[in-house]
Amino acid sequence: MLFLRTQEKHTDQELFKIKQLRQLVEKSNELQVGTDEIFLTKFLCYTNWDTFKAFQAIHAYYDFKLKHPTWVALHPIEFYARLFYATQCRFVMPHTDKNGRVLVIFKTVDAFQQFPDYLQHLIEMDDLIFESLLMLPRVQQNGITVICDLQGTTRNFLRQFSPTFMKIVNEKNSVLPFSQRIVHIIQRGFLMHVTSSLFLPFMNKDFKERIFTHDGRHLNKLRDMIGMDCLPAEYGGPAVNVLDTNLIVNHLSQNSDYLENLQHYKKLKDN
Structure with missing residues (x-):
């Protein structure tokens, strides 16, 4: 199915990277975002599972949203x-x-x-x-x-x-x-x-x-x-x-x- 959301089983290393990124996000005083697996893995996949680059990518995305608040979905x-x-x-x-x-x-x-x-x-x-x-x-x-x-x-x-x-x-x-x-x-x-x-x-x-x-x-x-x-x-x-x-x-x-x-x-x- 095209819209299948079932996540493939992660390796131990990937699970560690998810946990590591979650901790970085939770400790951030600036980011008010979720820490669910789907949210975190989209940035980890984007950065080839580099935790710190993924953290930077989250910041970059929400810097854009802060700078251009009308360039994202706003309605139900x-x-x-x-x-x-x-x-x-x-x-x-x-x-x-x-x-x-x-x-x-x-x-x-x-x-x-x-x-x-x-x-x-x-x-x-x-x-x-x-x-x-x-x-x-x-x-x-x-x-x-x-x-x-x-x-x-x-x-x-x-x-x-x-x-x-x-x-x-x-x-x-x-x-x-x-x-x-x-x-x-x-x-x-x-x-x-x-x-x-x-x-x-x-x-x-x-x-x-x-x-x-x-x-x-x-x-x-x-x-x-x-x-x-x-x-x-x-x-x-x-x-x-x-x-x-x-x-x-x-x-x-x-x-x-x-x-x-x-x-x-x-x-x-x-x-």
Whole structure:
């Protein structure tokens, strides 16, 4: 099952690392976060089970949240469920890619007229998706693959992509604790090329090396890199692979208590 949360049995060394990180977090006067295993192991997997780097990664993530408090999910899951169904722009596929990474589809769908705060909604929806996937042991271990389909880009989107906005995107990318994140950008036409040309210069070198662009008319490279069996039908996958909003909404709803609790985790300001 894609959303299976059962943790594989840890080695004695891994259990020691979890205990060690828990003690560091509990002793911190600044961090007001949980110390449950799923929370701790997402940072340990991210840092290849280096306890002190994991502790630093927790600080870095909550430094970002302290600096940019509106760049994380802020509302109950029911609030976001309405947005997912209304916009049809964020999906998770039922099967992993050929490398065992969960496959996420982000589509640019112009809903600015329906939702005046649409860009803010997207920021929060993406944060919620990432936090929900990082609960999964397979994601902690293998990471995710993201397909960003820019073919619905309009001038309404381009107006939002200021240098300040893109710098914050890059900041958040640098602290998200994914052990691996591969991004495929599908673009076609002038506006899509403008979008990626605005986006890429702000990405750090390491992340930029994991970004691949594809012309929307020629997706053979995308199919080879991800694997045909998991791709949506519209990108050349099996006809049964339809984009279904219910998959991600059901996952969020089933874990709503935990996800909403994460929204209260924070780092205290320095005195």
